[in-house]
Amino acid sequence: MINRPVLVLNQNYEPLNVCHVRRAIVLIYQSKAEMLENGAGFVHTADRMFPIPSVIRLPHLVKRPFHVNRKLTRMEVFARDGHMCQYCGRQTRQLTLDHVIPRFRGGQHTWENVVSACVTCNRKKAGRTPEEAGMKLRHTPAPPHTDRYSYIPSQYLQSRREWERYFPH
Ligand SMILES: [Zn+2]
Incomplete structure (x- = not known):
């Protein structure tokens, strides 16, 4: 449960990356992120109960990694x-x-x-x-197409329905 994927949104609600529940809870606890979607249920610790996040949002705008x-x-x-x-x-x-x-x-x-x-x-x-x-290239080589969300593993998008609304179609 603690290793379930959590979608991290930028301050402007654009998908930024994916982290694990454990990391997401730490970010929320430290006020470095807010929870937008509760995944399912709660994590119990000795003296506290944390909702399991599925989508979190950062309070500050982070420069997108695909500019690299x-x-x-x-x-x-x-x-x-x-x-x-x-x-x-x-x-x-x-x-x-x-x-x-x-x-x-x-x-x-x-x-x-x-x-x-x-x-x-x-x-x-x-x-x-x-x-x-006498050999023909199938494609003219070029720099790779940088899909905006290629760093979000696609299997997550299929399994996490609550993430869908954050991805423009
Ligand atoms: Zn060959």
Whole structure:
């Protein structure tokens, strides 16, 4: 119960992130947040009873985390590409990072020049450009689309009906 997810809203009621009940109760107790929705029931301690929050709101406006640029890491690139080899289209866990224009030929380590490639395609392409290797990219690589609420795990949105009203459709 203490580890149930709690939706944290910014001062302007926009979803900010998700924390656990334990953290939410501490924030409320310290007057650092107010409870908007009671999840279900109460937590009992030795001498007190706390309502279990489901949605809390911060009293101050917090700068949104999505202003931060996504870091270019292997995992972020694989996630952007849907864990799919961008040459053959195979979905695999054994992905490698491919520089479309090879680095030793001046290719940059940027979102526009890195793609997910399976081991087979990476070996086949080797130090060549896609044109030289006769391999076609499925998508033109670009920085990942930053969904405003992508940091709120979607399984929560399906299970917590009382959160729905805080997400614009
Ligand atoms: Zn492949």
